[in-house]
Amino acid sequence: MTARAFGKSAVNRRRGGFDLRSTTLFFVFLAVVVSVLGFAARMVAGTVERRPAWVAVLVVVGVASLVGLRRRWHVARAARRAAAALDAAAREAADELEALTIPPQRAGAEAGVRYDDLTPEEFEEAIGALCERDGCSAVDVVGGAGDLGADVVALTPDGRRIVIQCKHYGGSHRVGSQDLQRFGGTCFTVHEADVAVLVTTSDFTAPAAEYAESCGIVCVDRECLQAWTDGTGPRPWEAAPAGGWAAGRGKAGAGS
Known part of the structure; x- marks a missing residue:
């Protein structure tokens, strides 16, 4: 085997083999995420134990906010529908009023009739x-x-x-x-x-x-x-x- 062939074989082994550096970085990142989540969970648990009323208030406020947003969305949608219905009714009333105030013309009223x-x-x-x-x-x-x-x-x-x-x-x-x-x-x-x-x-x-x-x-x-x-x-x-x-x-x- 020549030196060139040996070099290509070594490169292929490096590309297809185990990458220690990437694996190490991945586990370090995973450990940091788990630590942060654990710390946040301990803080929440501690807060619940020390200030349960505050947590309850925050939960109620959050739920109320969600409900309020949903209601406002429904109200806005209902308002849009009502506005569209009123606009359609106004247009229909205007058409009927025009039909009543302007009598229909019979065929032949134009000056150019033969x-x-x-x-x-x-x-x-x-x-x-x-x-x-x-x-x-x-x-x-x-x-x-x-x-x-x-x-x-x-x-x-x-x-x-x-x-x-x-x-x-x-x-x-x-x-x-x-x-x-x-x-x-x-x-x-x-x-x-x-x-x-x-x-x-x-x-x-x-x-x-x-x-x-x-x-x-x-x-x-x-x-x-x-x-x-x-x-x-x-x-x-x-x-x-x-x-x-x-x-x-x-x-x-x-x-x-």
């Missing part, structure tokens, strides 16, 4: 939406079979009862005098309208316009409807003739 693209039922809803937008109350869309000419019924801002019939016609289909006569026969006598309105997406024939004027029915043609929608023209109840329900009933009865 009436030609609507169905007759949607057109009635759109007219009801215009009435709501402009301050009418108790707006009711009642169009359908058996409505006797009343498609929309409402109260104007000044408290008058307005009855509206809606005619969703194409541009070539004008509202004739027969349409006006049928509406004139019910709007005042049956529905007791203070303001009777016939609104259409088309136009009125001359005889129809003459009959409407004679019995006090407000005619709203395509152009007037667009002006009402855009806010550039009068509202139908603002153009109603003087005399109200009594005058209109008398003229309609004479015309029919």
Whole structure:
């Protein structure tokens, strides 16, 4: 065996063998720890023998502190939960209040609505939406079979009862005098309208316009409807003739 090989063998034996220095240090440290713990235990035992009341007080104080910390933690958690619940309740109340103070708008109240693209039922809803937008109350869309000419019924801002019939016609289909006569026969006598309105997406024939004027029915043609929608023209109840329900009933009865 060469000297180099012998040196490597000696190093390997030192690395894998017993390390006296490390073992000695470990036992010295262990002895110090045991001594300290023993000294502390003797001190505690001596204190318990000499001052048992003090020890009891310290124990009670420690337990009370732990209990207090736990209670404060529970109280803080409960406070956080209560604050979250109050915040959620406040948000819900605010949403409900907003829903009550701001009436829901019907489809079609916007100025850019295209009436030609609507169905007759949607057109009635759109007219009801215009009435709501402009301050009418108790707006009711009642169009359908058996409505006797009343498609929309409402109260104007000044408290008058307005009855509206809606005619969703194409541009070539004008509202004739027969349409006006049928509406004139019910709007005042049956529905007791203070303001009777016939609104259409088309136009009125001359005889129809003459009959409407004679019995006090407000005619709203395509152009007037667009002006009402855009806010550039009068509202139908603002153009109603003087005399109200009594005058209109008398003229309609004479015309029919």
